[in-house]
Amino acid sequence: MELDKGLVSGSMALLVMKLLEDGDMYGYQMVEELKKRSDDTFHLKAGSLYPLLHGLEGKGYVSAYEKEATAGKPRRYYHLTKQGHSVLQEKEESWNLYACAVRKVLKGGVCSYGT
Amino acid sequence: MEHKTIQDYLETVAQQMRWKRARPVVIAELKQHLEDQRDTFATEGYENAEQLAVEEMGDPVMVGTELDCIHRPKPQYGLLLFTILFALIGVLLRVWLTASWEPYNMNIDPQRTVLAWMIGVGALLCGYFLDYARLGLYGRMVYVVALVISVGTLMWSPRIMGASYYTRYITLLFPVIYAFWLYTCRRKGWIGLLLALAGGIPLPVICLQAPYLFGLLTLLLTGFVLLVAAAWSDWFGIGRRNTLLFVMFCTIGMVAITFLSVFSSGYASERLNILLHPELEPLGRGYQACMIQEVLGASQWFGEGMREGSQYPFELQVPGCDSDAFLTTLIYKLGWLPFLLLVLLFVLLVVWLLYRCIHQKSQLGKWVVLSVVSTLSMQALCSVTWNLGFTFYDSSFPLIVGNLNMIINMWMIGLALSVFRAENIARDDLRNKIPSLPRYHIKIELQKY
Numbered sequence: 277m278e279l280d281k282g283l284v285s286g287s288m289a290l291l292v293m294k295l296l297e298d299g300d301m302y303g304y305q306m307v308e309e310l311k312k313r314s315d316d317t318f319h320l321k322a323g324s325l326y327p328l329l330h331g332l333e334g335k336g337y338v339s340a341y342e343k344e345a346t347a348g349k350p351r352r353y354y355h356l357t358k359q360g361h362s363v364l365q366e367k368e369e370s371w372n373l374y375a376c377a378v379r380k381v382l383k384g385g386v387c388s389y390g391t
Numbered sequence: 392m393e394h395k396t397i398q399d400y401l402e403t404v405a406q407q408m409r410w411k412r413a414r415p416v417v418i419a420e421l422k423q424h425l426e427d428q429r430d431t432f433a434t435e436g437y438e439n440a441e442q443l444a445v446e447e448m449g450d451p452v453m454v455g456t457e458l459d460c461i462h463r464p465k466p467q468y469g470l471l472l473f474t475i476l477f478a479l480i481g482v483l484l485r486v487w488l489t490a491s492w493e494p495y496n497m498n499i500d501p502q503r504t505v506l507a508w509m510i511g512v513g514a515l516l517c518g519y520f521l522d523y524a525r526l527g528l529y530g531r532m533v534y535v536v537a538l539v540i541s542v543g544t545l546m547w548s549p550r551i552m553g554a555s556y557y558t559r560y561i562t563l564l565f566p567v568i569y570a571f572w573l574y575t576c577r578r579k580g581w582i583g584l585l586l587a588l589a590g591g592i593p594l595p596v597i598c599l600q601a602p603y604l605f606g607l608l609t610l611l612l613t614g615f616v617l618l619v620a621a622a623w624s625d626w627f628g629i630g631r632r633n634t635l636l637f638v639m640f641c642t643i644g645m646v647a648i649t650f651l652s653v654f655s656s657g658y659a660s661e662r663l664n665i666l667l668h669p670e671l672e673p674l675g676r677g678y679q680a681c682m683i684q685e686v687l688g689a690s691q692w693f694g695e696g697m698r699e700g701s702q703y704p705f706e707l708q709v710p711g712c713d714s715d716a717f718l719t720t721l722i723y724k725l726g727w728l729p730f731l732l733l734v735l736l737f738v739l740l741v742v743w744l745l746y747r748c749i750h751q752k753s754q755l756g757k758w759v760v761l762s763v764v765s766t767l768s769m770q771a772l773c774s775v776t777w778n779l780g781f782t783f784y785d786s787s788f789p790l791i792v793g794n795l796n797m798i799i800n801m802w803m804i805g806l807a808l809s810v811f812r813a814e815n816i817a818r819d820d821l822r823n824k825i826p827s828l829p830r831y832h833i834k835i836e837l838q839k840y
Contacts, residue, residue, distance in 0.1 A: 303420065304427040322424050323449025326417070327457035334461060334815055339752070342818070352420050 290371055293364040296356040337363050397425045400445045407455025412522055413462035416816045462816055467808040474804050475512055481791035482508045488724050489713050492706045497713055507794035511801040518805025527755040530571035537568040541597045555601045560795050562606030565594045566613035566762035573617055574755045583627040588641050605784040613765040615642050617758050666783040679710045684780040686723050693726040715785045717792045718778035741768055744807055753817030756810040763807040
């Protein structure tokens with residue numbers, strides 16, 4: 277089933293920052309890692325990734341530095357800053373609240389998040 | 392337009408970005424990504440790996456447009472305006488306070504001063520729009536050109552009281568020149584460190600030949616700070632501790648040699664003696680300091696001071712009252728409060744530059760601003776102490792005193808602002824130089840009939 281693009285793009289910053297929470301990565305590595313972790317559900321276009329990363333860098337949520345990757349090629353690694361960590365936490369909470377509310381409406385069940 | 396090659400794709404992205412300086416930085420990263428993707432597809436056995444990699448990337452026009460919105464220069468209008476107005480205050484003060492000295496032909500020429508201010512504004516904007524990162528890439532060339540010009544001025548510049556007139560001003564640029572030199576020694580190991588130190592030898596020699604002790608002092612101090620900063624970031628790739636130890640060892644040696652050569656001539660020792668006891672030679676070498684102290688004693692908080700029992704006018708009694716001792720003129724004619732206000736405004740400018748410097752991501756950017764701030768601060772400090780009667784190192788107060796001095800300082804401030812203007816694309820990578828994006832293509836198609 278094709279995933280609604282609107283759903284993915286809204287949460288892309290959250291996903292990228294979450295990836296960086298576990299360690300510094302460069303762009304291509306992030307695309308591959310996201311694909312792997314989502315069981316091939318999220319095919320992030322690199323063209324959307326870089327404007328997103330550069331925007332996050334401008335806001336101070338991530339910082340970047342040059343380092344040689346395993347193949348010896350220089351790569352631009354991204355690192356989640358302290359500010360980025362707290363923003364990620366907020367975004368995660370907000371996402372969980374949203375997802376819980378959606379689930380509640382769709383299934384008519386009880387959502388335990390935040391209670 | 393269908394993009395089949397990485398080169399085509401990157402060109403289209405670059406075309407969407409209006410700020411040319413941002414293009415190579417962004418393109419280099421996208422190129423790395425595309426090459427990785429192409430290699431992966433090739434490993435998986437695809438024949439058209441490059442085309443697939445390009446398709447995987449997304450629409451280049453959209454990508455370029457989004458990146459264009461993110462990467463825009465950060466205008467520094469506030470600091471530009473502050474610098475221009477501060478220099479204008481200097482122009483007005485110089486012309487106004489010396490206007491009555493016309494009978495002795497000591498008044499400052501208004502036309503000449505305004506012209507210098509206009510050239511200074513041009514120099515400020517020139518520095519502001521300059522690509523400091525490109526200067527860093529050609530750091531060695533910048534260094535060599537500076538050396539050639541300095542040697543030229545040493546040989547051909549007129550000498551005033553034994554000192555080379557133009558070399559004195561060029562030495563103000565030495566700390567910035569050294570920052571560019573240091574930048575080129577990145578990741579070169581011990582050779583890089585030795586090169587960095589060797590680059591620091593000809594510049595002090597020129598300062599000694601000028602001779603201009605203030606320039607030498609500023610250069611040594613700034614050079615040391617820059618080297619420590621480089622060592623701290625392991626700039627040469629030999630470890631922080633090794634670099635720091637070696638830098639400390641060499642600096643101590645260099646400072647010792649410099650001090651020996653300066654003090655062995657006896658000139659500096661005499662200057663030091665006069666600084667501490669100007670009253671020993673009140674009509675000789677201590678005359679200026681004694682006169683400054685006398686005038687300051689007669690000054691008021693606000694308004695013109697009152698000297699009693701003096702038969703000569705102020706301008707004939709205080710040497711250099713239209714140049715190095717101009718701040719004394721300011722204090723005497725207008726009072727201590729305007730002087731303090733002027734110094735406070737300058738301190739605010741320097742503190743703000745320093746604050747912004749600390750937050751720079753690029754080492755080169757940091758060093759350029761640091762060397763500018765250091766040169767400005769040293770000039771201000773020496774000028775203020777001189778005008779308070781401690782006449783050791785003479786220097787003009789930045790932007791306020793001296794035409795050529797004002798132009799050079801405005802250019803340096805412009806250069807520091809160019810660092811802030813481009814701070815969101817600041818990178819310290821020499822290897823990923825601008826990827827070659829050709830302007831023209833030759834397309835050859837072979838058709839079989």
